[in-house]
Amino acid sequence: MNKADLIEAVAGRVGADKKAATNAVEALFDVITRAVAEGQKVAISGFGVFEKIERGARTARNPATGAIVKLKKTQVPKFRAGSQFKEVVSGARKLAKAAPAAAKSGASAARGTASKAASKATGKKAAPAKKAAPAKKTVAKKSAPAKKSTAKKSTAKKTTAKKATKR
Amino acid sequence: MNKADLIEAVAGRVGADKKAATNAVEALFDVITRAVAEGQKVAISGFGVFEKIERGARTARNPATGAIVKLKKTQVPKFRAGSQFKEVVSGARKLAKAAPAAAKSGASAARGTASKAASKATGKKAAPAKKAAPAKKTVAKKSAPAKKSTAKKSTAKKTTAKKATKR
DNA sequence: CCTCGATGAGATCCGCCTTGTTCACGCTTG
DNA sequence: CAAGCGTGAACAAGGCGGATCTCATCGAGG
Numbered sequence: 001m002n003k004a005d006l007i008e009a010v011a012g013r014v015g016a017d018k019k020a021a022t023n024a025v026e027a028l029f030d031v032i033t034r035a036v037a038e039g040q041k042v043a044i045s046g047f048g049v050f051e052k053i054e055r056g057a058r059t060a061r062n063p064a065t066g067a068i069v070k071l072k073k074t075q076v077p078k079f080r081a082g083s084q085f086k087e088v089v090s091g092a093r094k095l096a097k098a099a100p101a102a103a104k105s106g107a108s109a110a111r112g113t114a115s116k117a118a119s120k121a122t123g124k125k126a127a128p129a130k131k132a133a134p135a136k137k138t139v140a141k142k143s144a145p146a147k148k149s150t151a152k153k154s155t156a157k158k159t160t161a162k163k164a165t166k167r
Numbered sequence: 168m169n170k171a172d173l174i175e176a177v178a179g180r181v182g183a184d185k186k187a188a189t190n191a192v193e194a195l196f197d198v199i200t201r202a203v204a205e206g207q208k209v210a211i212s213g214f215g216v217f218e219k220i221e222r223g224a225r226t227a228r229n230p231a232t233g234a235i236v237k238l239k240k241t242q243v244p245k246f247r248a249g250s251q252f253k254e255v256v257s258g259a260r261k262l263a264k265a266a267p268a269a270a271k272s273g274a275s276a277a278r279g280t281a282s283k284a285a286s287k288a289t290g291k292k293a294a295p296a297k298k299a300a301p302a303k304k305t306v307a308k309k310s311a312p313a314k315k316s317t318a319k320k321s322t323a324k325k326t327t328a329k330k331a332t333k334r
Numbered sequence: 335c336c337t338c339g340a341t342g343a344g345a346t347c348c349g350c351c352t353t354g355t356t357c358a359c360g361c362t363t364g
Numbered sequence: 365c366a367a368g369c370g371t372g373a374a375c376a377a378g379g380c381g382g383a384t385c386t387c388a389t390c391g392a393g394g
Contacts, residue, residue, distance in 0.1 A: 001209045013194035024191035027180035029214045037255045042168045047196045060352035063376040077256045079246035088204045089244045227386035230342040
């Protein structure tokens with residue numbers, strides 16, 4: 001799927017013409033790009049987070065010659081998928097059936113009911129998995145009491161580091 | 168920036184109301200999510216590619232207890248930023264100034280001029296690099312007539328390889 | 335109100351990124 | 365619709381740094 005396909009799909013979904021969908025899609029990616037470039041984190045709940053991260057100086061090499069090249073510190077965009085996106089991709093969750101909207105008001109109404117049905121369905125699937133996990137935890141606790149003390153030290157360090165990270 | 172902010176920014180850009188922008192934004196992320204979940208690669212030229220990748224079985228641990236947990240093989244979404252996105256974020260490239268569109272026709276007109284200005288601006292940066300490259304090609308052609316035949320062979324291989332890659 | 339996201343520690347696996355070339359595809363413009 | 369330009373993929377080797385993911389809790393967002 002490429003940009004044109006995406007635009008077509010969005011247009012079909014919201015009942016807009018191709019032009020309007022194109023404008024919206026392009027605007028969205030442009031907004032994200034700019035915001036991230038400015039250092040803003042762009043968080044879409046359930047889908048994921050786009051942000052700018054620092055990449056420290058390091059070395060790479062030219063595979064043709066083996067020559068080592070020094071890379072300067074730089075900043076790169078990063079995306080972290082949200083929990084819902086992950087679950088859908090892994091198969092752990094199914095999305096509600098999407099209703100191709102004929103009108104705006106109709107679309108929002110159909111979506112409201114669909115998402116309610118979806119949350120019920122996913123609730124059932126999530127429950128069994130969690131029951132299996134607690135049993136393993138019980139065993140692990142017995143064998144790892146000493147590790148807790150070291151954990152506290154590194155906790156303090158990371159806490160301060162993260163407060164410095166502004167959004 | 169969160170989803171609501173994004174929607175607001177997109178609405179302002181395309182001169183749509185909040186509702187229409189919401190529908191478009193939600194539809195877009197929903198489409199991407201579903202496509203990736205189905206195994207489709209979603210490629211937005213310049214911005215990046217979303218795709219599903221396999222993650223092998225491995226171990227993780229509960230940071231609170233230190234308990235080791237076995238993770239099964241799974242599939243996760245992955246995003247690879249496109250070159251333009253990377254360049255903008257790193258500061259190597261600047262985007263054209265975005266015009267907040269008042270009307271559709273006005274928007275496309277403003278965009279047309281903006282992208283022309285952008286290509287000129289980027290052209291200046293790209294131009295010096297490209298001038299250096301052609302010179303190398305010329306030299307390479309003169310000294311490497313035999314390589315062309317091998318190049319064709321590898322091309323054929325690549326072509327077939329890519330046909331196998333479905334999108 | 336409900337769901338999602340951030341946070342903790344840390345082992346292991348994975349990804350990054352380099353230069354240079356070529357070709358296919360995508361996208362924008364005329 | 366056609367053409368031209370830009371993007372992206374593929375490939376080579378490989379070391380080093382980065383990312384992942386766990387469970388449970390609390391705060392933020394929808």
